[in-house]
Amino acid sequence: MNKNRQSIRLCKYDYSRAGTYFVTFCTQNRECFLGNMGSIKNNISKKTELVANWQTLMRVFIRPENEETKLILLKYMEQILFGLNSFLKKHVGITEKVSLKELSMRFTETIINKNPEKKLAEVITGLIEDIAPHAVNVASPYFVGHMTSAMPFFMVHLKTIVTALNQNLVKIETSKVVSILEKQVIAKIHRIIYKENESFYNEHVQNAKTTLGIFTKDGTLANITALWVARNSLLASKEGFSGIEKEGIVPAYKAYGIERCVILASKLSHYSFKKAGGILGIGNQNIIGIDVDTNNRINLDLLKKEIKKIKKTGGRIKILAVVGIAGATETGTIDPLQKIGMLCSENKIHFHVDAAWGGPTLMSEKYKHLLDGIELADSVTIDCHKQFYMPMSSGMVYFKSPTIMNSIEYHANYVNRPGSVDLGIKSITGSREANSIILDCALKIMGTQGYALLIEHGIETARKFAEEIKKRPDFQLMTPPELNILTYRICPVDIKKKLSEDNFEQRQSINKELNKINRNVQRLQREAGKSFVSRTTLNIGNKRKEDIVVLRCVIMNPMTNINILKKILDEQEKIYRCYITTSRP
């Protein structure tokens, strides 16, 4: 009774306050709360003709049109904001087995209603009850196939705030303090990468004329931006030539007396480099893939040879950039950044590091040495929605030189005027939301050490997983984890033995069969819907290379542990046994 009495006081108390809380609903909406949510759902789905007029529009523009709607929104928002994990478990990816084809048959209507099709509450309910179950629960600890995973629950709160503020970072007039904050965050991350001294950062952190980096949509745009800057720096204006950005590639090549520009990158480099080559007009065949060594790192000797070969052309071919990878998408491996950096420095070549995946490893005292040499890079890509655990999608690109981004400067009469703090002046995009707020807050909440713990968990769990794979007779570890990514395949012990004995042709035929098996096991496991491991094809082999289909595991979810990974292997074993039994003639 005492308990109840207190809650009376509470409800009265809060209701009378100026700043209302969710809790005030208990006095405002008692009828609804006393009723059953199910019946509310039934009520709203009773079709009445919906008409768009100014009055109804304004009602739905400003706030929920009625208390029923508010209740529905409240229900889901509470689940999302304060029970994200359970919400996702309950609502997302728990599909009855509906194939993609069947699903796509449900989404074929292409006429938009003139009047509202549904009430707000119905739309939200439909989204969560009917759409979300067929989305993918990327936050599940059993979802270890891609670089998308669970994120701290507060990220959703931060994104909600950023959305509400709706600042546009293209210009100071629509962002004010947020542009300043972004410059600070950029300087903070720059400092982790480049470790310049205090006076360097004092000079540049809020300098309107210099730029240490920029937020982009994702790693692809970060890589494109880096190579765009590299291209423009290489083929800058000089006497009789006003620069590649203005005149274009043909006059640029002519002015510099060259025939071709190339970019050198490991064969394991991200496909965005080819895309960058295409977009930037140098041609994607000029992204030259250098073979990797047995550790899946760029083969330095081959890289040196290639540079030498190109230099022999007497300048007819120019190397626009060399790319080093810090966390290859498929294998998680890290190129020898220090050595590549020195090589680039000797040869005066722009050195770009794609640390979209591995960048945040710099926050781990224990493992940051893996990225030694990154400070030699002229530009660095890091993704926010990867190991910074931020929501889709946000990336960043950093530059060693605070003025190099001037080569991609654009102005307009109404914004981005010279000398302004407008961040849109040097950016591939125009309008852009304030994702920097999220990163800044997350760093304050977790500290570098918080991130380090997440990253170390991934690396160490991956190592344990590799040991487990090696122990199991049906599996073969293909690429051991350097960071938190590894690949393996189903390859039973007797076949392993055969592979080590047979000649190349016989091995090739066995591998073809194994490829088929692994492709199918991966698909069947995905379709079963309990866990997800991805697959890719690696071109490997000591002397003669072969295309090998491998299963790929990315361990970044802190809830993913070795027991879960063992269960994933168990399931694969089971699927494999079932598959070979049923597929035998």
Place this chain on the structure above:
Amino acid sequence: MNKNRQSIRLCKYDYSRAGTYFVTFCTQNRECFLGNMGSIKNNISKKTELVANWQTLMRVFIRPENEETKLILLKYMEQILFGLNSFLKKHVGITEKVSLKELSMRFTETIINKNPEKKLAEVITGLIEDIAPHAVNVASPYFVGHMTSAMPFFMVHLKTIVTALNQNLVKIETSKVVSILEKQVIAKIHRIIYKENESFYNEHVQNAKTTLGIFTKDGTLANITALWVARNSLLASKEGFSGIEKEGIVPAYKAYGIERCVILASKLSHYSFKKAGGILGIGNQNIIGIDVDTNNRINLDLLKKEIKKIKKTGGRIKILAVVGIAGATETGTIDPLQKIGMLCSENKIHFHVDAAWGGPTLMSEKYKHLLDGIELADSVTIDCHKQFYMPMSSGMVYFKSPTIMNSIEYHANYVNRPGSVDLGIKSITGSREANSIILDCALKIMGTQGYALLIEHGIETARKFAEEIKKRPDFQLMTPPELNILTYRICPVDIKKKLSEDNFEQRQSINKELNKINRNVQRLQREAGKSFVSRTTLNIGNKRKEDIVVLRCVIMNPMTNINILKKILDEQEKIYRCYITTSRP
């Protein structure tokens, strides 16, 4: 008493239910609610050493670490989700007058703490109490300077859901149904633009091999994508040449025997076209600005002349695309799309329409005729965060031909394999969030008619405003509104008279003085912080053109009405009077 009794029942009732609601806090957290929020704030800011370890990390990863934190989050989340308008009014942009310079002095620390700097609740409180007041309240009906405005409150809910689901549209494996939904939404908007027949949409809506358009980050990337596609289509592979994307521009020009590619666009076209010219390697000087007529539309005669002139080069110069604007950024004007479309069709030139701003006008039965001819476009840009009233930032690009995007196709071993539904195959970006969900839901909630009402309100309010400006002796309407954008300037009646009488040199000197006045009035009004009108410089004049500084007004906020606009003019008058009094020698 009866009231209280009911609320006891309510609290008890809900607390015992499986699906908890926000309201359950009234029984759970009575101590906190009975206390004062201020004291909570004081409590949490009492510094205790914060340490990042696995236990605390997991606590903050999954849910608020304690009830105090939950309460703080609850407070702000309720304000944002259910009282967005009041929240923004209360928290954002209500600054004490702090200059940008002063502000920037507060954001200079560049070292990130190893351990958490602050508790979660403190970080969120700091963000809202200390940062947000120095952001810009773009949702204010007095903020009429840029293309960023208020949005329906449910947009924040939708974004929150999208964030929680965290799907990645680059591939079906991290999005499943959402990729299918996106294809449907794209088809819906395509249908509004191109009005193809039912069988066309039945064939393409869920066709994995064809693409009607794509979501991008913003209008700039949409424009770049359109021109990238146009470039690759113009210089496609043919015998002895494997296409510009692969080989690059130099071999492409050689294969086609050309020296230069140009893009023709009105001088009022968005600066992203210059950027596109630069990035794509054709050179931004090859974006040729065609002068506008007295209505600020591209001068068709000049455009025709330019095309003729280029054709006379016998193919040495190729026209990559002609751009038509549907809603110029500075003046809101619309180029004669029908006529440009026919001209392009006759001359077999890619016709791109930049409808980043004006596109959604197609939903208004009353005004869609203004965009007649848009269906002739080979590609169309439309922004979501503009007149679709979606949160920052999201854009789209559409193509008439469902196969033309094949020219920018990229694959990888681990995703985006040929034949898959992976939307990342033909996209400038890689990872990408599910903004299509937001657009789809908003269209269902408001209908095309709901959007039409918003757009019609903007156009009609702008017309009223233009009449008001014409009535006031101190002002001069510079560009009347075709859509919902207009420009004007302070130009007192006696000066107007002088301008009509004097010779060019004298007029020039008067205009210079007026430019200075208008620049200052705009700045002073912005700094006063009550309202915001932007400014730009237009190059106008009947015979001899001059750079004229104008005040620019964008009316898209449904709360902005003629009374508010009158007050904005009143304030400008006041500032002007004060300015000329104090600035006189």
